Amino acid sequence: MLEFFQKLSFAAPFWFVGLLVIPALWFLQRREGAKSSIAFSSLSILGSLGSKPKLRPGGLSALLLSLALALCFVALARPQHRETFTARKASGIDILLTLDLSESMNIRDFLPPQARRTIPRISAAKLVLKPFIRHRPNDRMGLVIFSGQPYPVCPLTLDHDWLQESIERVQINDITEQGTAIGSAIAAAATRLDARDSKSKIIVLITDGASNSGKLSPKQAAELAAELGIKIYTIAIGTEDGRVGRNVMSIPRQEFDVETLQEIARVTGGEFFRAKNFEALEETFSSIDKLEKSEARVSSTVQETDFYPWVCGLAALLAFAAYVVHAIALPPQP
DSSP states (O other): OHHHHHTEEESOGGGGGGGGHHHHHHHHHHHHHHHHHTSOSOTHHHHTTSSOOOOOOOHHHHHHHHHHHHHHHHHHTOEEEEEEEEEEOOOSEEEEEEEEOSGGGGOEEEOOTTOSSOEEHHHHHHHHHHHHHHTOTTSEEEEEEESSSEEEEEEEESOHHHHHHHHHHOOTTSSSSOSOOHHHHHHHHHHHHHTSOOSEEEEEEEESSOOOOSSSOHHHHHHHHHHTTEEEEEEEESOTTOOSSSOGGGOOOOOOOHHHHHHHHHHHTOOEEEEOSHHHHHHHHHHHHHHSOOOOOEEEEEEEEEOHHHHHHHHHHHHHHHHHHHHHHSOOOO
16 A cells, blocks of 8 residues: 555646635635624524524535545646556577586586585586576576487576576486587577577587587587577586596596687687686686676656546545535425
8 A cells, every 4th residue: 555655646736736725615614604603692583584594504514525625626636656667678689508418517526615515517507607697687598408419498588587497407317318419509509599680699508528429510510600690608617537426437538629619619709618616617607797798778668547537536426425415404494
């Protein structure tokens, strides 16, 4: 209720001056009443007039009429309820996060600040993506995951809560085909970006291995993306000495293909980043955030709802009530 009155305004507030008429009428009525009280020195004189005078309507009738008149002036002031709706518009930058979900992303070689033990690479990527997404509210962003083949999880959207939930849900082995199909992942992301009419199209590729599957090579996919005007930022995540679990046999052989990731970034006009620890991963996304400036585009719409018809209706109702009270107050005719 308080919020409703905070948004209430009047289009013609100068009509409130008319409310001064009401106390003036009350003053005149009282003055006339005072004159009538001294017109006759004795009530017996009234009886000699032969007919009963009409009695004045009671105070209730006068009060109702005063309220009706006051509401008339309120209606003339045009009470309005103003509601402002704010909508974010896309900045024109579309970003597709392309995340590697191969088995090696389970390697625990990242230690976040104030953490007691290392966490998997996939968990580190999820943690760093949260502030990156939050700092770019006006960019359309989406998610493609891949291992042996790519899989689109979230389309380009301004609903970043949905995107965050989608990122949180993805897990290693969500895709049954094993391997690292970087070329296919780039092609899948590029196809979705090409369908959008935006001024800037970006792929952020996060991987910890070399491409070893897929029908399209990373270089071919990068050239295709470049032709479509898509920029690719490549991030090599992890160290060479990480392991899965405690079993020595579980240490996966690392195949970081830094040269290919650098070539992908070069061909498309992007940049290559090497993130060997959590701090470097944070700095990587901070750098990308600074490189791709996003402008805030907000549109506001004001919706006005007039209440004067309702006020006029209430004034008419009070005036009718005053008439009824006045009619009841009249003495019966002889």
